[in-house]
Amino acid sequence: xxxxxxxxxxxQAEGSARIGAPxxxxxxxxxxxxxxxxxxxxxxxxxPGDARADALxxxxxxxxxxxxxxxxxxxxxxxxxPHLADEASLQAVLADAIVEFDDFLVASLDTPPQxxxxxxxxMLLGAALTLANLSGLPLSLFEIGASAGLxxxxxxxxxxxxxxxxxxxxxxxLTIRSEWSGxxxxxxxxxxxxxxxxxxxxxxxPADPGDRLRLLSYIWPEQPERLDRMRRALDHAAAEPVxxxxxxxxxxxxxxxxxxxxxxxxxxxxxTIVWQYLTDDTKARIANALAQAGAAARPETPLAWFRxxxxxxxxxxxxxxxxxxxxGGETRVLGRADFHGRWVRWS
Numbered sequence: 001x002x003x004x005x006x007x008x009x010x011x012q013a014e015g016s017a018r019i020g021a022p023x024x025x026x027x028x029x030x031x032x033x034x035x036x037x038x039x040x041x042x043x044x045x046x047x048p049g050d051a052r053a054d055a056l057x058x059x060x061x062x063x064x065x066x067x068x069x070x071x072x073x074x075x076x077x078x079x080x081x082p083h084l085a086d087e088a089s090l091q092a093v094l095a096d097a098i099v100e101f102d103d104f105l106v107a108s109l110d111t112p113p114q115x116x117x118x119x120x121x122x123m124l125l126g127a128a129l130t131l132a133n134l135s136g137l138p139l140s141l142f143e144i145g146a147s148a149g150l151x152x153x154x155x156x157x158x159x160x161x162x163x164x165x166x167x168x169x170x171x172x173x174l175t176i177r178s179e180w181s182g183x184x185x186x187x188x189x190x191x192x193x194x195x196x197x198x199x200x201x202x203x204x205x206p207a208d209p210g211d212r213l214r215l216l217s218y219i220w221p222e223q224p225e226r227l228d229r230m231r232r233a234l235d236h237a238a239a240e241p242v243x244x245x246x247x248x249x250x251x252x253x254x255x256x257x258x259x260x261x262x263x264x265x266x267x268x269x270x271x272t273i274v275w276q277y278l279t280d281d282t283k284a285r286i287a288n289a290l291a292q293a294g295a296a297a298r299p300e301t302p303l304a305w306f307r308x309x310x311x312x313x314x315x316x317x318x319x320x321x322x323x324x325x326x327x328g329g330e331t332r333v334l335g336r337a338d339f340h341g342r343w344v345r346w347s
Contacts, residue, residue: 005044006032008051012058019339021220023081026090027064028057034095038102043109053276055113058218063108064097066217073097081222111202112277115218116147118233119226119341120272120308121154122178123321125167126185126344127306127334128155130323131266133189135302140265142256144249144286145274146198148206148215149242150233155193157233174232182335182346194265197243199252206237226340249278250285257293261301267293270306273319273339294326302326308337318343 013028035041040060047056067073068080076097079085085093098105128139143152158172162179167187204211212234219226245252253269261267269290275283290305297303305324313320321334321344335346 063105122341124154129185132191138192138194141196143198144271148204199247203244206234263300272308297326
């Protein structure tokens with residue numbers, strides 16, 4: 001077995017355990033030792049890229065969860081949450097499932113995970129409120145890696161922010177629960193969104209059963225509240241479709257920012273847990289396009305770049321939120337947040 005591959009599964013297990021997914025952690029530790037002589041084992045153990053950066057372990061876990069969600073693997077489902085099972089029994093049924101659904105699981109490796117986690121809308125709300133307070137202008141949204149477009153609707157959701165704080169209408173069918181602390185953005189800032197659109201290399205349709213399954217399969221099986229939230233967010237997006245273009249992120253951003261900006265709007269470019277999946281060339285082109293557009297920004301045509309990404313620091317305590325604002329190009333760290341938005345600590 002490849003020690004590098006084994007280590008990537010172990011690192012994912014550690015990360016999953018830290019963010020409240022002990023079952024997924026257990027799966028990640030068992031999968032490398034449960035694949036036998038399958039096509040899945042051959043492909044996983046000879047993975048050509050960076051297994052950790054490519055989220056290889058999560059690709060396998062997503063495929064297995066899809067089998068459970070569809071009812072295709074009832075024996076495996078008997079050992080998934082909320083059921084309890086000892087490790088030996090789980091490994092035995094896992095090995096059988098990998099053999100039975102070998103082709104399906106191999107196919108699940110073809111594309112990176114797409115979680116489109118609506119819980120991350122919490123940090124987008126805070127960033128948008130910061131911009132609204134800073135500029136006093138409505139926003140025009142541009143999301144890279146928008147997937148099914150769920151986080152392009154962050155301004156339409158209701159929020160329970162802990163400590164008696166809330167934002168949005170409390171009668172919404174979808175409420176994002178996220179505990180905010182620290183230098184909390186001004187909740188009364190005049191937040192208005194004029195337009196929104198996104199891009200993705202593989203846009204998903206929230207009304208399509210297969211695409212819905214893909215998104216649901218990447219949610220931890222032991223977190224039913226996240227599954228429920230995802231279903232509600234998908235229903236919302238299916239009822240009110242938003243534009244998500246199938247495009248290379250750099251090409252799309254270059255095109256969007258080349259258009260003449262409308263005075264009286266803040267262009268807010270953002271992405272959440274996307275940067276790690278982009279090539280160095282794509283990252284450089286995006287950063288260059290933003291810098292060029294930022295250099296031309298004026299007080300009446302400001303530009304902002306918000307990103308929430310894993311900086312692999314702070315002992316795994318979530319990711320970092322950064323905001324760059326033009327004119328001026330000042331970058332500030334807004335704080336840190338849980339990868340699923342359970343908490344946000346504002347700087």
